[in-house]
Amino acid sequence: MSKYLNPRFGTFDAYVPGEQPRDRQYIKLNTNENPFPPSPFAQRLARQAAAELQLYSDPEVKALASVAAQRLGVKEENLIFTNGSDEILYFAFLAFCGEDTPAVFPDLTYGFYPVFARACGVDYQEIPLSENWEVIPGDYAGADGTIFLANPNAPTGIALSSDQIEKILIANPDRVVVVDEAYVNFGGETVVSLIQTYDRLLVTRTFSKSYSLAGARLGIGIASEGLIADLKKIKYSVNPYNVNAMTAAAGVGALLDREYFEKNVETIKENRAYLAAALQDRGFCVLPSETNFLFVKKPGISGGELYRGFKERGVLVRYFDLARTKDFVRISIGTKDELDFLIRALDQITEAQK
Numbered sequence: 001m002s003k004y005l006n007p008r009f010g011t012f013d014a015y016v017p018g019e020q021p022r023d024r025q026y027i028k029l030n031t032n033e034n035p036f037p038p039s040p041f042a043q044r045l046a047r048q049a050a051a052e053l054q055l056y057s058d059p060e061v062k063a064l065a066s067v068a069a070q071r072l073g074v075k076e077e078n079l080i081f082t083n084g085s086d087e088i089l090y091f092a093f094l095a096f097c098g099e100d101t102p103a104v105f106p107d108l109t110y111g112f113y114p115v116f117a118r119a120c121g122v123d124y125q126e127i128p129l130s131e132n133w134e135v136i137p138g139d140y141a142g143a144d145g146t147i148f149l150a151n152p153n154a155p156t157g158i159a160l161s162s163d164q165i166e167k168i169l170i171a172n173p174d175r176v177v178v179v180d181e182a183y184v185n186f187g188g189e190t191v192v193s194l195i196q197t198y199d200r201l202l203v204t205r206t207f208s209k210s211y212s213l214a215g216a217r218l219g220i221g222i223a224s225e226g227l228i229a230d231l232k233k234i235k236y237s238v239n240p241y242n243v244n245a246m247t248a249a250a251g252v253g254a255l256l257d258r259e260y261f262e263k264n265v266e267t268i269k270e271n272r273a274y275l276a277a278a279l280q281d282r283g284f285c286v287l288p289s290e291t292n293f294l295f296v297k298k299p300g301i302s303g304g305e306l307y308r309g310f311k312e313r314g315v316l317v318r319y320f321d322l323a324r325t326k327d328f329v330r331i332s333i334g335t336k337d338e339l340d341f342l343i344r345a346l347d348q349i350t351e352a353q354k
């Protein structure tokens with residue numbers, strides 16, 4: 001760090017992305033990527049777009065907006081597109097938090113929320129999950145600031161119903177509520193239709209998980225025209241061309257190739273049930289997941305030991321070295337072959353323990 005860095009950034013640790021090692025081939029089940037490649041149609045449209053990269057991309061991403069609006073049952077005015085959903089979340093912290101408006105979120109959730117708060121120089125309040133790792137809607141009544149909820153939550157995988165989210169909206173009549181639906185296509189209920197009733201609800205989506213486009217970086221914000229106008233003010237103040245032309249084209253292709261999307265989501269759900277059963281057979285506690293990952297622990301072995309045991313055997317999983325999560329690892333749902341490899345590695349780890 002140099003002496004020139006704004007002191008605000010000197011006082012906290014930045015977000016640590018899941019490791020992407022290049023030292024050897026790993027089975028990567030640590031960052032919730034989709035194990036399947038992007039839709040071939042999405043790939044083709046992206047290649048076509050590459051031939052016109054001498055031009056700036058469309059800041060309004062019109063072609064994508066029209067397809068997405070139709071798919072989501074909203075108007076184009078209800079949409080904003082960003083460089084991954086991390087960027088829409090960042091815009092939301094900039095737009096809807098401030099000196100007198102802290103951010104409010106669960107004590108165990110997406111690790112980027114506290115980092116965004118600090119990067120934006122706003123306070124935040126963490127509300128503990130229940131003993132069963134659930135968000136308790138009543139705990140958010142009369143919240144002190146802007147509420148951020150990942151639903152389904154990460155890294156637990158547990159979802160609230162849309163009625164429960166609506167309760168939180170009703171119990172906070174003057175607050176913006178941001179619902180991060182990064183995983184909603186794998187289960188759980190969306191609250192997109194509630195934007196018609198609540199003009200202070202922002203729903204965020206990503207193409208990184210269910211659409212196999214993590215490397216393309218594409219996110220969507222869905223909200224009332226008023227909130228979208230606020231977020232666009234931020235976008236046009238920092239980076240109007242935040243979605244590049246290849247990514248926008250890939251997004252159109254991914255949305256239009258519905259069959260491919262549905263097939264992959266279905267396979268991941270089947271594989272999730274397969275892995276959950278295999279782990280339960282081996283004495284694991286598996287939290288009920290509506291996502292493309294499982295958050296699991298086994299009595300007698302720590303999360304760190306599992307993480308290291310897997311890594312030695314060529315499998316990467318995610319381990320969060322925090323007091324509350326040190327018994328757990330988070331395993332992304334891969335292909336059936338990848339999961340079988342992981343299960344064999346697990347049997348070796350427990351054998352070596354004896």
Ligand SMILES: *Cc1c(COP(=O)(O)O)cnc(C)c1O
Pocket residue numbers: 032083084085086087110150154180182205206207208214217218219
């Ligand atoms: C993966 C993830 C995101 C961010 O995804 P992008 O790749 O930036 O679109 C946002 N929220 C949660 C809870 C996630 O797990």
